Amino acid sequence: MTEEKAQKIVKASELDHDLRYKISEQVGAKTLLKCIQCGVCSSGCTVSEFIDLQPHRVVASLLLGLKDVILSSNAIWTCSLCHRCTERCPKGVDYSFILALIRNLAVEEGNAPKEYTDTIKTIYENGFVVPYTEGMKKTIDRRRESFELPEIVSPNLDEIRFIIKNTKLGNLIENENNDKKEDK
Amino acid sequence: MSDAYALFLGCTIPLKFPHFEKAFREISALLDITYKEMEGASCCPDPVATQSLNVDTWLTLAARNLAIAEKMDLDIMTVCSGCYETLKTTRVLLEEDKDAFGRVNSVLNQINYKYKGTSDVFHFVELFVQDEMLEKIREKIVTPLDNLNIAAHYGCHLIRPSNILQFDDPERPESMDKILNILGANTVAFASKLECCGYCARLNEDIGFKLVEEKMIDLTRLDNEVDVMVAVCPACVSQYDRKERLLQRNTEEDLNIPILYLPELMALAFGVDQTKLDLSRRSVKPKKLLEKLKI
Numbered sequence: 001m002t003e004e005k006a007q008k009i010v011k012a013s014e015l016d017h018d019l020r021y022k023i024s025e026q027v028g029a030k031t032l033l034k035c036i037q038c039g040v041c042s043s044g045c046t047v048s049e050f051i052d053l054q055p056h057r058v059v060a061s062l063l064l065g066l067k068d069v070i071l072s073s074n075a076i077w078t079c080s081l082c083h084r085c086t087e088r089c090p091k092g093v094d095y096s097f098i099l100a101l102i103r104n105l106a107v108e109e110g111n112a113p114k115e116y117t118d119t120i121k122t123i124y125e126n127g128f129v130v131p132y133t134e135g136m137k138k139t140i141d142r143r144r145e146s147f148e149l150p151e152i153v154s155p156n157l158d159e160i161r162f163i164i165k166n167t168k169l170g171n172l173i174e175n176e177n178n179d180k181k182e183d184k
Numbered sequence: 185m186s187d188a189y190a191l192f193l194g195c196t197i198p199l200k201f202p203h204f205e206k207a208f209r210e211i212s213a214l215l216d217i218t219y220k221e222m223e224g225a226s227c228c229p230d231p232v233a234t235q236s237l238n239v240d241t242w243l244t245l246a247a248r249n250l251a252i253a254e255k256m257d258l259d260i261m262t263v264c265s266g267c268y269e270t271l272k273t274t275r276v277l278l279e280e281d282k283d284a285f286g287r288v289n290s291v292l293n294q295i296n297y298k299y300k301g302t303s304d305v306f307h308f309v310e311l312f313v314q315d316e317m318l319e320k321i322r323e324k325i326v327t328p329l330d331n332l333n334i335a336a337h338y339g340c341h342l343i344r345p346s347n348i349l350q351f352d353d354p355e356r357p358e359s360m361d362k363i364l365n366i367l368g369a370n371t372v373a374f375a376s377k378l379e380c381c382g383y384c385a386r387l388n389e390d391i392g393f394k395l396v397e398e399k400m401i402d403l404t405r406l407d408n409e410v411d412v413m414v415a416v417c418p419a420c421v422s423q424y425d426r427k428e429r430l431l432q433r434n435t436e437e438d439l440n441i442p443i444l445y446l447p448e449l450m451a452l453a454f455g456v457d458q459t460k461l462d463l464s465r466r467s468v469k470p471k472k473l474l475e476k477l478k479i
């Protein structure tokens with residue numbers, strides 16, 4: 001499998017030469033271009049044995065413009081957010097955050113995992129990552145009362161929804177609303 | 185650090201683990217910590233799904249929360265390491281990157297918020313480990329934890345990445361140990377002390393199982409029997425509590441080490457009536473621990 005990969009010839013015309021800048025221009029990613037391929041990020045990675053492309057290889061692929069190699073790797077969705085890669089990088093590359101930017105790219109191309117879209121929908125509907133409406137709200141409120149805890153003042157949902165829609169995630173929510181309509 | 189804080193509870197603690205919130209409020213009252221409720225705050229938002237979907241959504245929702253604290257003219261106190269990471273990282277990134285700062289504000293302005301970057305963000309551990317606070321903690325002890333061996337689980341989002349969180353030493357942290365030692369406990373040294381709980385690797389549960397098992401096996405191999413593991417993040421606590429129990433089904437080893445949220449243990453040391461804390465609300469019950477403390 002590895003051999004097969006190593007032997008695959010990629011033509012220069014297939015490379016996305018702007019990929020590295022597309023990422024490095026973004027918030028938190030300026031140091032990307034300084035990577036020296038030392039491998040420190042990979043050596044301490046918590047999920048090393050679960051991924052098919054090690055962190056330093058993801059960075060190398062990013063710098064080379066091998067977009068498909070990166071987007072088809074399970075490494076971008078397999079991360080425990082332990083931040084050891086970022087912590088130890090001698091060149092200050094924030095790999096764990098850059099990985100989030102790569103996931104954003106995958107999402108833009110329509111590949112958002114259902115678990116994650118479910119989370120943003122829950123936030124869209126409740127303002128919280130835990131459902132807090134109707135029956136759930138009653139149960140939670142009762143439990144809080146039993147501990148004599150103050151009442152929860154929910155956020156203004158129009159504001160939360162406005163933010164989600166105006167930062168490019170509106171389509172994920174809309175798809176869902178359409179799906180719901182179709183279901184009915 | 186300031187005299188009063190805007191208390192940012194997040195979602196997980198107030199909605200799923202209100203008993204942790206109870207413990208935190210009980211000890212805060214005893215330690216005279218002054219805070220105000222952050223009414224209208226939303227999910228921090230979570231550093232896993234929201235950040236993965238769109239960093240701008242993540243930053244803007246977080247900046248809205250920060251802006252609420254700014255309006256209150258207070259720094260934020262968090263009770264969850266996930267919230268701590270999100271809010272503090274947002275603060276640092278928006279300070280570094282003027283474009284992102286502008287983008288976030290152009291959305292926020294339309295709903296009448298303005299993010300300025302004037303409120304700082306703290307995790308309660310940062311407050312508790314201050315010298316004068318440690319002294320206060322010592323004064324409040326009713327039941328010293330003298331005969332306990334405790335494993336401190338720092339978790340990732342309290343200490344890494346250190347250039348953003350700027351708190352404890354990322355490779356040799358000591359804040360939690362200091363607090364536990366003041367309470368009288370012996371904190372154990374163990375190889376996997378800085379390992380992640382795996383909760384955030386949400387798309388592959390095997391990672392969490394492997395990490396939880398490794399840490400538990402590590403802890404059961406020590407010379408001193410570990411009475412309890414302590415964490416400062418609800419995700420870590422629930423991860424170990426749930427997965428230990430599931431792992432136990434397939435092994436001869438006794439992996440059932442109870443795990444407490446630090447404020448719960450502090451509340452016990454401060455003599456808070458344990459029936460108020462509902463300590464039984466977990467898979468691995470801290471029964472032996474309570475017996476040892478004679479509570």
Ligand code: SF4
Pocket residue numbers: 034035036037038039040041042055056059085088089090091092093095
């Ligand atoms: S640790 Fe940093 S410099 Fe080294 S390979 Fe990883 S990203 Fe590149």
Ligand code: SF4
Pocket residue numbers: 041044045046047048055078079080081082083084085086095096
């Ligand atoms: S943050 Fe993710 S990629 Fe980085 S070391 Fe941890 S698990 Fe590996």
